[in-house]
Amino acid sequence: MRILVIGGGACGASAAARCRRLNDDAEIIILEATDEISIANCGLPYYTSDVISSREQMIVSSPMRFKTLLNIDVRLNSRVTEINRKEKTVTVNGTDILSYDKLVLAAGANPIIPPVSGVNNKKIFTVRTLKDGDGIKEILRSGHAKNAVVIGGGFIGVEMAENFIHAGLHTTLVELSDQILAPLDKEIAAAAQNTMRANGVELILSDGLKEFEEDYIVLNSGKKIPYDIAILAIGVRPDVTLAKSCGLEIGTLGGLKVNEYMQTSDPEIYAGGDSVEVCDFVTGKTAIIPLAGPANRQGRIIADNINGIKSVYKNSQGTAVVKVFDLTVANVGNNEKQLLKNNIPYKKTFIYNNSHAGYYPDATRTLYKLLFNEKGEVLGAQAAGYEGVEKRIDVISTIMRNKGSIQDMLDSELCYAPPYGSAKDAVNILGMHADNILKGLVKPAYMEDIKDSFLIDVREKPFYDAETIEDAVNIPTSQMRERLNEIPKDKKVVLFCNTGFQSYVASRILLQKGYTDVFSLTGGIELFKELLKNDSESFQFYKLSKL
Numbered sequence: 001m002r003i004l005v006i007g008g009g010a011c012g013a014s015a016a017a018r019c020r021r022l023n024d025d026a027e028i029i030i031l032e033a034t035d036e037i038s039i040a041n042c043g044l045p046y047y048t049s050d051v052i053s054s055r056e057q058m059i060v061s062s063p064m065r066f067k068t069l070l071n072i073d074v075r076l077n078s079r080v081t082e083i084n085r086k087e088k089t090v091t092v093n094g095t096d097i098l099s100y101d102k103l104v105l106a107a108g109a110n111p112i113i114p115p116v117s118g119v120n121n122k123k124i125f126t127v128r129t130l131k132d133g134d135g136i137k138e139i140l141r142s143g144h145a146k147n148a149v150v151i152g153g154g155f156i157g158v159e160m161a162e163n164f165i166h167a168g169l170h171t172t173l174v175e176l177s178d179q180i181l182a183p184l185d186k187e188i189a190a191a192a193q194n195t196m197r198a199n200g201v202e203l204i205l206s207d208g209l210k211e212f213e214e215d216y217i218v219l220n221s222g223k224k225i226p227y228d229i230a231i232l233a234i235g236v237r238p239d240v241t242l243a244k245s246c247g248l249e250i251g252t253l254g255g256l257k258v259n260e261y262m263q264t265s266d267p268e269i270y271a272g273g274d275s276v277e278v279c280d281f282v283t284g285k286t287a288i289i290p291l292a293g294p295a296n297r298q299g300r301i302i303a304d305n306i307n308g309i310k311s312v313y314k315n316s317q318g319t320a321v322v323k324v325f326d327l328t329v330a331n332v333g334n335n336e337k338q339l340l341k342n343n344i345p346y347k348k349t350f351i352y353n354n355s356h357a358g359y360y361p362d363a364t365r366t367l368y369k370l371l372f373n374e375k376g377e378v379l380g381a382q383a384a385g386y387e388g389v390e391k392r393i394d395v396i397s398t399i400m401r402n403k404g405s406i407q408d409m410l411d412s413e414l415c416y417a418p419p420y421g422s423a424k425d426a427v428n429i430l431g432m433h434a435d436n437i438l439k440g441l442v443k444p445a446y447m448e449d450i451k452d453s454f455l456i457d458v459r460e461k462p463f464y465d466a467e468t469i470e471d472a473v474n475i476p477t478s479q480m481r482e483r484l485n486e487i488p489k490d491k492k493v494v495l496f497c498n499t500g501f502q503s504y505v506a507s508r509i510l511l512q513k514g515y516t517d518v519f520s521l522t523g524g525i526e527l528f529k530e531l532l533k534n535d536s537e538s539f540q541f542y543k544l545s546k547l
Contacts, residue, residue, distance in 0.1 A: 014299025118212030333380030
């Protein structure tokens with residue numbers, strides 16, 4: 001059996017290697033259009049600034065290693081120009097014809113390059129290949145670059161901005177949307193944006209690229225930004241050129257359509273990685289989610305099915321993490337924007353939780369957001385913090401993958417010792433919060449609920465005197481029972497404290513005393529301050545008051 005694999009990235013290399021392990025007699029050929037195979041694409045931003053200094057470290061494997069270890073023939077600079085499905089052949093570089101028994105399409109995706117004036121300037125890069133990284137590194141090492149501009153606030157854009165700062169450049173990041181990191185909601189994105197600004201990145205949001213001049217980038221607003229190097233990190237587009245040309249079915253979002261076995265509309269042709277459409281784990285709808293983890297799994301599944309082992313791809317959760325200077329931001333599942341777009345009812349809660357036991361030195365605080373529904377199903381989670389952030393999101397991701405619920409979060413038995421966690425882990429606390437909401441034991445309030453509410457700061461007076469939300473009255477939880485006459489029953493009452501625990505306790509008192517329109521502000525004044533710091537204009541009707 002001859003197996004041809006088009007593309008030597010995560011999916012293609014994984015499929016080829018797994019095929020060899022399952023069938024030592026098959027002839028396996030990888031056809032890679034570039035002169036690179038199996039490189040660590042996700043490490044490119046760190047390679048450019050010498051955080052990863054060695055070029056060899058960026059090469060995961062090599063043609064020689066594929067040949068000697070796996071007896072796989074890797075052919076670089078071999079661009080497939082035609083697929084003849086009827087004859088089961090491919091044409092390479094316009095002349096060479098190879099037959100196949102099974103074909104794997106793993107062409108990946110191409111960086112989006114907008115059709116704007118001046119875009120071909122040699123100072124403008126995408127970040128997709130090792131050659132891209134070499135070019136960026138060369139400019140940085142020259143010492144002539146002073147100003148860097150990143151167009152696009154996705155994962156790669158954020159990482160490149162950080163690494164330009166590390167390299168000593170004045171750095172501007174431009175994002176067309178009103179926030180960076182689209183998988184996040186505004187609250188978690190705010191923490192990332194505040195961190196970037198604090199580390200010297202100039203963020204320009206809700207503005208986009210109009211054109212490149214020789215030394216300036218012109219934005220839609222007319223603003224001009226000087227640049228010595230620029231990065232286009234607008235996103236990627238599935239490479240389906242070959243698939244289209246040979247008549248394979250393309251999905252509604254522009255990616256290659258595959259079934260659960262990663263077969264295309266031609267059962268002898270499989271596909272995976274960034275070029276295919278998948279099913280979103282939460283919505284059940286078609287999505288394009290270009291991530292390395294799913295691409296590797298899809299390659300394995302393709303190999304299994306080629307070799308007679310029935311294997312199914314079980315949808316994409318979009319689990320991801322990104323380093324934003326010293327902040328770690330992670331997410332899984334859907335965010336509010338996605339749920340609203342798909343008309344999926346949801347509830348939400350926020351908590352702040354220590355990375356490990358508060359009494360053990362150097363505990364740091366993490367902000368978590370959880371999205372769930374009336375049935376207790378977890379729809380998504382996001383977090384921003386400094387230690388153990390991705391660990392907790394991974395736990396929630398695993399619970400979701402196994403069709404778990406809020407109750408499973410509450411019941412999770414996780415590692416605990418003071419240097420590593422707390423007896424009640426953040427995952428447990430999130431489950432408890434959601435469980436209380438579902439059982440009606442607390443009515444959550446959010447930042448959008450503050451306006452026109454009767455605000456009560458339930459912290460003790462010294463904290464209230466130091467800083468509070470404007471127009472809030474101070475009734476500490478410890479005095480709540482004795483001061484019920486000061487609390488109106490004909491208004492919406494929002495209680496708040498630092499992060500939400502004391503206000504929850506206070507709300508339990510009032511709900512049991514006959515009050516019905518009483519809410520606890522999740523995330524408390526700390527989340528309020530994070531949002532205010534990020535965007536004071538949107539919060540112009542909210543103010544912090546110091547007495």
